[in-house]
Amino acid sequence: MSGAPLPSAVAATVSSADATVDARAARTVRPRLLVTRPQPQADEWVAALQALGLDAVALPLLAIAGPGDTGAVHAAWQRLAQPGALAVVMFVSPGAVGRFFALRPPVQAWPAGVIAAAPGPGTGQALRGAGVPEAALLTPPVDGGRFDSEALWAVLEARCDWPRSEALIVRGEQGRDWLADAMRRAGAAVHFVEAYRRTAPVLSDAGRAALQAALAAPAAHCWLFSSSEAAGHLPALAPGADWSAARALATHPRIAEAARSLGFGRVGLVAPSPQAVADALAAGAP
Numbered sequence: 001m002s003g004a005p006l007p008s009a010v011a012a013t014v015s016s017a018d019a020t021v022d023a024r025a026a027r028t029v030r031p032r033l034l035v036t037r038p039q040p041q042a043d044e045w046v047a048a049l050q051a052l053g054l055d056a057v058a059l060p061l062l063a064i065a066g067p068g069d070t071g072a073v074h075a076a077w078q079r080l081a082q083p084g085a086l087a088v089v090m091f092v093s094p095g096a097v098g099r100f101f102a103l104r105p106p107v108q109a110w111p112a113g114v115i116a117a118a119p120g121p122g123t124g125q126a127l128r129g130a131g132v133p134e135a136a137l138l139t140p141p142v143d144g145g146r147f148d149s150e151a152l153w154a155v156l157e158a159r160c161d162w163p164r165s166e167a168l169i170v171r172g173e174q175g176r177d178w179l180a181d182a183m184r185r186a187g188a189a190v191h192f193v194e195a196y197r198r199t200a201p202v203l204s205d206a207g208r209a210a211l212q213a214a215l216a217a218p219a220a221h222c223w224l225f226s227s228s229e230a231a232g233h234l235p236a237l238a239p240g241a242d243w244s245a246a247r248a249l250a251t252h253p254r255i256a257e258a259a260r261s262l263g264f265g266r267v268g269l270v271a272p273s274p275q276a277v278a279d280a281l282a283a284g285a286p
Helices: 008-028 041-051 070-080 094-102 121-129 149-159 178-185 205-216 253-262 274-282
Strands: 032-035 056-058 063-065 088-091 115-117 166-171 189-194 197-199 221-225 247-250 266-269
Touching (some): 041 274, 056 205, 088 094, 149 178, 166 178, 178 189, 221 253
Parallel strands (some): 088 115, 166 189
16 A cells, blocks of 8 residues: 555665665766865866866965065075076975065076976976976876875986085975985985965855855865865864765875865875866766
8 A cells, every 4th residue: 555654674775775876866966176275276276177167166275375584585596596506496386386486586587407396297387387497397207196205206316416416495384304305315405495384274255155065065065185284274164063974085195194084084086187186076086
């Protein structure tokens, strides 16, 4: 009879089947991507992702400010202008490129023979945009799938006579010292310059709305993390939030681990390019 209740075993089977169908349906709908990079990178990524047909919004979880001591950056440019003073300048991020070149002396070009090293394609592209010649650029191979200090050292190690070389690392207040330690072990003198400061984000109205929407409907969103520090700002922005139903794509295993430590239920790895993100989503990740 149509009004009779289903036996408990049958009802459980139907409920399980419905849940499976709902889960599969959720995966077939591409989520809204939350781009957490600092500005202006966030807007640039949103535009690139939207050009690939993806729904993406900017939700910067990290702010970039100028250096505390601009004099140190000016001194670095002066040293860079001295022939033979530096063999390589390594930039840790697009933000490092932007802030360093914002203080470049007028008409000073990138010096011949100095390597401009970048750990990933985004930083490499920022260097191109700043006018660094292609011949001076060095980044890990795109098809290598890894973009960090270790991957950069693999292509940089053989390029210099390290006991006779000096290197400059352009970064924020602090950072990983792995590459500096590797160059020092090879015999180089390594210097640092603080070109920018990382600060906690101040969300705009649009950012707060995007965050609330993601908290209300985690299955309809996917976080895109490119910084462990950025992910670490979420607890202060959403105190007590339950992230177990949230999903994320991270551009490095360390960043993925940071997301998992927050409680994200599904975390996948993706190369740091808009096309790689589009391909990952099309393949059902995360």
